[in-house]
Amino acid sequence: MSLPPGFLDELRSRASLADVAGRKVIWDRRKSNQARGDMWAPCPFHQEKTASFHVDDRKGFYYCFGCHAKGDVITFVRETENVDFMEAVRILAAQAGMEMPDRDPQAQAKADRRTRLAEVMEDAVRHFRMQLSTAAGAAARDYLAGRGLDDPTLDRFEIGFAPDAWRGLLDHLRGKGIDDDTILAAGLARTGRNGGPPYDTFRGRVMFPIRDARGRCIAFGGRAMAPEADAKYLNSPDTDLFDKSRTLYNHGPARQAAGKGQTLIVAEGYMDVIALAAAGFDAAVAPLGTAVTEHQLQLLWRMADEPVIALDGDTAGLRAAHRVIDLALPLLEAGKSLRFALMPPGKDPDDLIREGGPAAMQGQIDAALPMVQLLWRRETEGRAFDSPERRAALDKALREHLGRIRDASIRAHYGQVIKELRWQLFNPRRAARQEGTGKGGARWRPVGVARPTTKSSLLVAAGDRAHDGLRRAVILATLVMTPDVTEEFETALEGLDCPDPEQARLRDLILRHWPEGAEGLRGRIVRQMGEDALEKLLSLPHVAITPAVRHPGDMETARLTMAEELAKLTAERGLAAEVSEAAEDLSGLADEAVTWRLGQAAEARNRALRSETQDGTEYDTGDNGARIRRDEREEFDALLDSITFSKPGR
The missing domain is CATH 3.90.980.10 (DNA primase, catalytic core, N-terminal domain)
Structure with missing residues (x-):
């Protein structure tokens, strides 16, 4: 049904978003300003206790700073009532006293x-x-x-x-x-x-x-x-x-069950759906004799954010899963994805329930794979990558799949996951474990061996966020030289993410053995990580010039260094996260909330990094690019000035 021009605009103007949302949430009176239409409450779309759900009643939009749900009054009714667009319009029109057009x-x-x-x-x-x-x-x-x-x-x-x-x-x-x-x-x-x-x-x-x-x-x-x-x-x-391409078997009952929190399951046929529903899985649907279509996928996402595709455990079932992946990749949105429950070989949901009961099916649902994992298995399982050409072919196939994802934020996250999976596949340590296994020996071998200095480089270990690795090195070195300060920063140290294995191991040793004092801790590190572990860390140029390292045991200097470096790490991560989320939001319903969040994150980062500018009062940069303490340079210059050079013949 098409609506006449202006009908939706009038509906939105009559239906107050604050009033409609107020039937589902309890407003935070301390944080809200009703006179200005600025309302805050715990989010109705995810479980929380803080008031992160924001309604701008004047503009008619909502946004949750926790789960990032956003939209207008029609979207809110659709999501909370689990209905389609026209049904949401009918509900709002009845509440606003408007008649639906003839x-x-x-x-x-x-x-x-x-x-x-x-x-x-x-x-x-x-x-x-x-x-x-x-x-x-x-x-x-x-x-x-x-x-x-x-x-x-x-x-x-x-x-x-x-x-x-x-x-x-x-x-x-x-x-x-x-x-x-x-x-x-x-x-x-x-x-x-x-x-x-x-x-x-x-x-x-x-x-x-x-x-x-x-x-x-x-x-x-x-x-x-x-x-x-x-x-x-x-x-x-x-x-x-x-129209079978736009219809799902058991659609109505499944929508109601999914709206009450049940997992939405997509099976292959009628009997699977009936068996699932009889076993208590009421939110079960099936396409009608064909592969899942784009229209059916959109219907599924209206019912649930992450439906579980339950397919038969045979070759045909796996091919069907791959077809769904190819269809879904360009359509992915933030919070809208799929998971895949692959049945045991030769079984379908009906077989599984009859043999193992509802618990067996629930186990399959709980173990369902994210779509990115199945995509990776599709391109790698059962294949050998023992030549540069085969690896290049894998990279090309993965790039093509990622290129089909329209949402920039989701594409970036998929790329990061695949990058990690690829690193695990081609990790030289993994290759060493696999050498001599399988038909004809190892499935693959490293093409080349990096130099020892390159492998131990913090720049390599840190990857794209090299400066984070440098900051972690300063933090660890500070604690090694003044371990008594660890107690004040123990919680932050436990949450310190260390992608570099050596840094992670050093962090764990510090957490376990700092009460033994500086000598005891350093002895533990030498025995468990080798004699050169500390030497490599403390000889790094940016570590060697750190005051906390130059003055071991100075609690105040160590405390200031720790607080500063941890604040910088937190601020960098916060800004990166906000930029990523803003890139997603700008493609949708963008408002001043986006720029406000970015401004706040940028200001936090600037405050944390401001000490780097202040470092100029303590350090100068030498001709060779190295930093040198200003007071030491002044003393050295004064020493040179005090030396009198005699002219020839005097």
């Missing part, structure tokens, strides 16, 4: 036709249900009982049976006064060849009604009872009611 005559006629077709489909549901209980349906009842479906489950999903007769349903509907054109339009009958009389679409099949999100029967799926049937499963043809 449809034009042509649209009304089409709506009336769809209503009539839906009524015919309900007649067919009742007919098929009745046929299941007849003598003709005995084989179908036995089949369903063998699949573990009891009477309450049959009633819940309205499962029926179409006898193997050419015009059983057709004659039944004709007897109710329904004309052939309507029956054909509903997809319940087909025209005979060469203009022959129509006949039933479904014959000799167990029947599964397919309902839309509003609960109307719009199509059927039929499972053949005869092994020699042309198609094991047959769906209704596309009609004015039914």
Whole structure:
């Protein structure tokens, strides 16, 4: 249904976001300013105790600084009520006292036709249900009982049976006064060849009604009872009611269950969905005989942020998972992704539940893989990378996949994860462990060996954030020289992220042994890390000139050095995180909140780094680029001035 121009603008102006959101949250009175429409509360979209959910009622937008949910009043109703766009508009219009606009005559006629077709489909549901209980349906009842479906489950999903007769349903509907054109339009009958009389679409099949999100029967799926049937499963043809690329089996009940917090599960077929629902997994849906489409994926994301794709544990199931990945990559948004639960080989969810019960299925859901992990396995599992060419081919394939992700922030995060996975795959230590294993020896070997000085370089260990590695070196050296200060900064040291293994090991030794004093700690380090470990750390130029290292045991100097370097690390990370989030927000609903957050983060970073500017009062830069203490340089210059050089002949 299309809405007339200006309707949504008027709706947004009438429906106060603060009033609508106020039905779902409790405003923080100390932080909120109701007169200015500046409202704060704990976020309704994630569990928290602090008031990070902000509503700007004058502009009509909300933003959560915790989970980054954002939108307008229509988006808020859609997300909190778990409904589609038009339903959210209807809810708000009723609350605002606005009437939904009338449809034009042509649209009304089409709506009336769809209503009539839906009524015919309900007649067919009742007919098929009745046929299941007849003598003709005995084989179908036995089949369903063998699949573990009891009477309450049959009633819940309205499962029926179409006898193997050419015009059983057709004659039944004709007897109710329904004309052939309507029956054909509903997809319940087909025209005979060469203009022959129509006949039933479904014959000799167990029947599964397919309902839309509003609960109307719009199509059927039929499972053949005869092994020699042309198609094991047959769906209704596309009609004015039914488009299989835009429909999900069990959509309405699954949406309600997902809205109550259940995990949304996407299975392959009707029986999987029915088995899942019977086992308590009510938020289960399935595509209708085809691979998941873009429209179906959007339907899934409207119901849940991270649906779990539960596929059969065979080659076909894995191929289906790969097709879903290819479809989803360009569509990813912040907070919208997929996870994949791959069943054991030869099993589907129905098999797994019958053999191991709901607990077995829950275990698979809990172990579901993030999409990036399955993407990595797709490109690497079972392959050898023992040549530069093969490695280059892997890099090319991964770059192509990443290039299809439109969201810059998500693309960056995917790149970081894949970078880490790649490092693990090509880590020389891993290669050494694998050498001589597998067919023909190692699966791969390092192409070249780095120089020892290069491998130990903090610049290499730190990667893109080299300056962070330098700061960590100063922190660790300060604690080695004055370990008594560790107690004041123990919590910060425990949370210090050290990608470099040597730095991480040194951090752990300091945490365990600092009470032993400077000599005891340094002795531990030498015994466990080698005699050159401390020498390498303390001989680094930027470490050697640090006052806390030059004056060991000076508690005040060590305390100031620790506080300063930790503050700089925190400020750098905070600014980087805000810039990344701002890049995402600027592609969506951007407002002054984005620039305010960036300004605050930048100011925090500038305050933390301001001491570097102040260092100019204590250090000068020599001709060779090294820093030298200003007081020492002045003393040296004064010494030179005091030396009298005699002229020749005097």
